[in-house]
Amino acid sequence: MTAIAAMMTELGTRARAAARLLARTPAPAKDGALRAAARALRAAAAEIKAANAEDMADGEAKGLGKAMLDRLMLNDARIEAMAKGLEDIASLPDPVGRVLAAWERPNGLKISRVSVPLGVIGIIYESRPNVTADAAGLCLKSGNAAILRGGSESFRSASAIMAALRRGLESAGLPADAVQMVATRDRAAVGAMLTATDYIDVIVPRGGRSLIERVIAESRIPLFQHLEGICHTYVDKEADLEMAKSVVRNAKLRRTGICGATETLLIDRACAATHLAPLVTMLLDEGCEVRGDDAVQAVDRRVRPATEEDWRTEYLDAIISARLVDGVEGAVDHINTYGSHHTEAIVTADPDAARTFLDGCDSAICLWNASTQFADGGEFGMGAEIGISTGKLHARGPVGVEQLCTFKYVVQGSGQVRPG
């Protein structure tokens, strides 16, 4: 057995033991431990900042980009935000032990479906060290043990955060092994995690496309995957123009770097004469690059031609692709052909068109007269999220503490045996 494999077995064995204990830990004990972890994070601020300074120095020496360095950087405000995040998770309702359904059979068997933790969750992420605290907190709240593997650039920062979290859990009487970190920068450790089927129940990858693609290709463990968010806003012929402008502006430009940002604007050919130019001009005037089909290009010389590739591109930037479609059916066809099953919006006053759109789009979140930027666990009222799943199994859309649970059937009888 290689050293990496031995380490994974050790981590996995400890995680399984902690998970068994966590599954039986009542909510007040879990919430107390989350609050203790928050206190421990605040108390360790100096040591976390010192570790982060070393990571930052290495990152600058290696020539990391400005955006990457900003994601890596920790200061008092960011450490406080992590601590507050843990306290917010503590105040969520307990997702474990809910009776999801209950019924009685004619033979008197009482059957209930009860939520229980998944077990051990593996999280593979990149440069943001704060994911360490957020992900650990969500797993703990849902009664799961967590094994985290962060990016090598943030290794010292994540290690310092992890040490503080574990001290917090222990001070509250929970096992420190409820949250563990893969203590090596060796990239082979990712491969070992992805094949640790005996020890990890689900893998949550958080990061850029190359990380996610590696995880999809190598994992033998089920994933909550989110490859990309190619989100659409469709403006129907029955759309109020002012509402359409407001929704499109927000959906594209409020924040361009989040997965719920609209990447493609679809406009009903039937309202091109009235709606197309105002929408395109508004976007251009707000500093958004527009890449359009012939009709969109005809609106303004600033519009660039869209290629086939544009319809498949998640820009995560102030760029939008735009085209006319033949009504709501044309919009649905475009979305199901080019989209990523994430989030789509229709603007219309026509309930029939809305129904066709909401039913027809094969996406996790379908909105009527609202911005795609609402694709977020917090905005859904689910509290914090560990990601947004574009897969269809188990978790779809925002993955919060409820989605980090599974269920079991509990059956109460009085000696029943099966006839026949």
Added chain:
Amino acid sequence: MTAIAAMMTELGTRARAAARLLARTPAPAKDGALRAAARALRAAAAEIKAANAEDMADGEAKGLGKAMLDRLMLNDARIEAMAKGLEDIASLPDPVGRVLAAWERPNGLKISRVSVPLGVIGIIYESRPNVTADAAGLCLKSGNAAILRGGSESFRSASAIMAALRRGLESAGLPADAVQMVATRDRAAVGAMLTATDYIDVIVPRGGRSLIERVIAESRIPLFQHLEGICHTYVDKEADLEMAKSVVRNAKLRRTGICGATETLLIDRACAATHLAPLVTMLLDEGCEVRGDDAVQAVDRRVRPATEEDWRTEYLDAIISARLVDGVEGAVDHINTYGSHHTEAIVTADPDAARTFLDGCDSAICLWNASTQFADGGEFGMGAEIGISTGKLHARGPVGVEQLCTFKYVVQGSGQVRPG
């Protein structure tokens, strides 16, 4: 592209198109098509029996075992049972379009979680030709297109059943491509299905251990997997002896070949003096082989010694392993160490012991004072099942039409944009 890959692309493209239509097909149309398929099966009885006779002749020539030949054989009663099964599925409630949850946000957004079909389901099975009709019916009811791949021994039988089903669907106005079969015996077709990530949303393997292991090893598509059912019955010191005898007899011997049959009997050391000998003697007298630890061997010279391997073995036969454990905690430890996360039962009059057992066993179905043979979708009131999942994600326990659905979030607004 190889011929197999081209065929898979063709099947997949047709399935996707059919799935889009099925997702919008109202329940009465789906139910009418299921009933039409049942009529078409009955009408095709002669041609199905002729195809089956060729399969049987080949199977006998190849020297298939008696059990295998019995699974392969079709007669009028079995064809009628398939047709009746489709009619039963038609009369289940529609699993699509249910509002699973609905809430309103402070900003006025109305959010609902609505059940929708998964899309395209791939079923890989072995010798029983009736799976063709059962699986196709469950997929259709849940609005999914199905791609089926049966065993090579039953190829002609399954093809004849499939042809009848497709005629039935077409006669009711649904696309025949809602159910398709991989029209080759080439085993490479299984590999092509398991990597058809663009075309198949979930794979359901149904068969023996070697099939399931191949599917687990090769699939790039999520699975509803069921490797084996190593089910336990634990007799607690507070168990009524007569109830324990009745439950254990049924759990082991009602049918020994089903996945919910008990394979290991655990007896509380604290009631060994009163409960052990009557239970073991009863099993031996009923013709069941017993493999036990030292205490169990001491009961009767017919008991054979159990090895470590016995605790991990799914006999699917009139054989049981048996041992003493230290109370309910010992039982839970044994089950979580050796079990397969399928189904476990406790017999006890003590609610605290029951609670510890039901909470502690990490299994899909946990029963109190009832036989493990109730692990069945029909017995749960879910109608027919496509299998029993021992995985934890999405489907756990019996997989019926509800579990063949996913959900989407539908959000209704009035022009809301996200602040900040």
